[in-house]
Amino acid sequence: MNSRPRHQSKLGSFALYTVLLIVSVVVVVPMFYLVVSAFKTEQGFLEHTFLPTGDGFLGIAWGELTTKQFHRLFSPEIGIGRALVNSIFLSSTTALLATFVCALAGYASAALDFKGKKSFEWLILAALIIPPPLLIAPSYQWLHSLNLLDSYAGLILPAIAPAFGVFLFRQATLQSVPKSIVEAARIDGAGEFGIFFAIALPMLRPMVGAFLIITFLATWNNFIGPQIVLQSTEKQPLSVVIYQTQTAYYSDYGLLMAGTLVSILPVAALFLFLQRDFIAGLSSGAVKG
Amino acid sequence: MANVKLSGVWKYYSEEAAAVQDVKLSIDSGEFIVLVGPSGCGKSTTLRMIAGLESISKGEIEINGKVVNNVQPKDRDIAMVFQNYALYPHMTVEKNIGFALKISGMDKNEIKRRVLNTSSILGLDDLLRRKPGALSGGQRQRVALGRAIARDPAVYLFDEPLSNLDAKLRVTMRSELKALHRRLGTTTVYVTHDQEEAMTLGSRLVVMAGGKVQQIGTPLDVYNNPVNRFVASFVGSPTMNFIEGTIEGETFSPENSAVKIPLTAQIIDANALQSGQKLCLGIRPQSVTLAGDATPGIELDTTVELTEPMGDRVDLRLGLDESTQILARMPMNEVPANGASLRVKLPHEGMMFFEATEFGKRLGREPVAST
Numbered sequence: 001m002n003s004r005p006r007h008q009s010k011l012g013s014f015a016l017y018t019v020l021l022i023v024s025v026v027v028v029v030p031m032f033y034l035v036v037s038a039f040k041t042e043q044g045f046l047e048h049t050f051l052p053t054g055d056g057f058l059g060i061a062w063g064e065l066t067t068k069q070f071h072r073l074f075s076p077e078i079g080i081g082r083a084l085v086n087s088i089f090l091s092s093t094t095a096l097l098a099t100f101v102c103a104l105a106g107y108a109s110a111a112l113d114f115k116g117k118k119s120f121e122w123l124i125l126a127a128l129i130i131p132p133p134l135l136i137a138p139s140y141q142w143l144h145s146l147n148l149l150d151s152y153a154g155l156i157l158p159a160i161a162p163a164f165g166v167f168l169f170r171q172a173t174l175q176s177v178p179k180s181i182v183e184a185a186r187i188d189g190a191g192e193f194g195i196f197f198a199i200a201l202p203m204l205r206p207m208v209g210a211f212l213i214i215t216f217l218a219t220w221n222n223f224i225g226p227q228i229v230l231q232s233t234e235k236q237p238l239s240v241v242i243y244q245t246q247t248a249y250y251s252d253y254g255l256l257m258a259g260t261l262v263s264i265l266p267v268a269a270l271f272l273f274l275q276r277d278f279i280a281g282l283s284s285g286a287v288k289g
Numbered sequence: 290m291a292n293v294k295l296s297g298v299w300k301y302y303s304e305e306a307a308a309v310q311d312v313k314l315s316i317d318s319g320e321f322i323v324l325v326g327p328s329g330c331g332k333s334t335t336l337r338m339i340a341g342l343e344s345i346s347k348g349e350i351e352i353n354g355k356v357v358n359n360v361q362p363k364d365r366d367i368a369m370v371f372q373n374y375a376l377y378p379h380m381t382v383e384k385n386i387g388f389a390l391k392i393s394g395m396d397k398n399e400i401k402r403r404v405l406n407t408s409s410i411l412g413l414d415d416l417l418r419r420k421p422g423a424l425s426g427g428q429r430q431r432v433a434l435g436r437a438i439a440r441d442p443a444v445y446l447f448d449e450p451l452s453n454l455d456a457k458l459r460v461t462m463r464s465e466l467k468a469l470h471r472r473l474g475t476t477t478v479y480v481t482h483d484q485e486e487a488m489t490l491g492s493r494l495v496v497m498a499g500g501k502v503q504q505i506g507t508p509l510d511v512y513n514n515p516v517n518r519f520v521a522s523f524v525g526s527p528t529m530n531f532i533e534g535t536i537e538g539e540t541f542s543p544e545n546s547a548v549k550i551p552l553t554a555q556i557i558d559a560n561a562l563q564s565g566q567k568l569c570l571g572i573r574p575q576s577v578t579l580a581g582d583a584t585p586g587i588e589l590d591t592t593v594e595l596t597e598p599m600g601d602r603v604d605l606r607l608g609l610d611e612s613t614q615i616l617a618r619m620p621m622n623e624v625p626a627n628g629a630s631l632r633v634k635l636p637h638e639g640m641m642f643f644e645a646t647e648f649g650k651r652l653g654r655e656p657v658a659s660t
Binding site: 180186187203 | 340361363368371372377388389
């Protein structure tokens, strides 16, 4: 009687681990390809799919690997260091402001009663439906009339109140901040901002962490926005600068890979730092209490 | 300490649906008043209007002589304990208790002194550094109480604070609450749906149903002299027996039954009963006794249909005939067998007559004006 379920569970584990192994390979191989390609010469890139073969340890020609691409990236000719600083500034400012504004608006929408609340909620829902590419042309016009083109404000301001974020924090508040706790704080004498900062925000912490990462990543990877809004080379972030290393007639893949690796590392570090909150934020609906 | 006065208070969410209708209530300073009634009767809404968490549609609420209709909750000098404790989960017990004091701008040392004083009253000294997640239900409830006590408010408001606790803990906490009120003497408004809790805690009860106050009185007054059938059925456990029927001369004939219950002229006069009148006879299970003692009453032959022995007493379901049954609770060492005949007495004193509707008025009782 007992051997059958055990047998079945062994089979289940085998299937599970096989699937996990395949998924890991699918995820790891491109990453590995990216890392090794960043350390190859242009010729080495064309000759070998992964590491160059030779007489070295593990049959690899270690001598053919080079950090040349990284030297080029950080040279004044490309100046990726400046772009890295720009990206960090743009992404962290946008992420912090967007998280703050969305948390505030989402909390207000969920926990407060105010005139025009229904219209506000409809507006948020309507904004969710509009596809972002549709907004490129009108946004450009608007930024032009506000004299915000070629400025970070022109990139940051339109991004600090995404409808998706407001809606996310609204749902998170409904789920994690019981009405009675807000009422208890009100009776305890806290003002509405006091309740938000001292009570609601700490209770929404997992969502704050998750949303910080989501917004940081979205801004970090944003290519079209900076490409359109920023004209000055010294203001451009990584995504645009890496793209500009390529020309219409020649793609330097080694340089591209090295640039991509440089652009991934800060995000990976942020994810490692906030991953507990990120996972808790994403799974907050799964477990009650 | 403060007195609280509700004058013709209404709450409606739409024109048709009034959650609270014309509540008039005067609560004396230091009184422990319990709003009791079934779910949806308007008791919590009334409490929330006193707290300022719900707006008042019509009428006035005064705390210590000052109309507070448009006063913010924080400025009403009240403290509220919620059903689900409403503790701040990211703060320690100490910070939970001291939160309101910190907001009020109180000196740090004074906050510490008050928190320690409160924690010693409630036996929370060892838990001050813990967060609510690491506490049991009873401990959480104590912290919620502590948060209210530390503020030393003019009025305490309790919204079903014990209903999330298990039965045993509920009884313990009930006595603790009573002792605490005796010690602090602060005006308290307490909401519960549990009539037993209401009876044991309240100096006065406000029985509510359908958004209206049905009766206000001391627990014993409400128990012994219910103004209508609803109050009679809601207060007291087990529920009062109700037999609907008609007065025929000097007898009461239960509906669809051949049984005749003889009444005396004294009962008919005292309750102003008239022949042909359709009404409802009520008698508490505890009032039914075995026949044979000297108390004046009506003796009836019954058949034991079901017994529920509880050690010192037994609950008996007795059939007057096939369609009419009553419940009797008697002190008894020997439990009669099912199907046995039993002659019981319905004492005159315990018999009450009501109009034959759900909220039917008690007959022969002077209407008591109480607020």
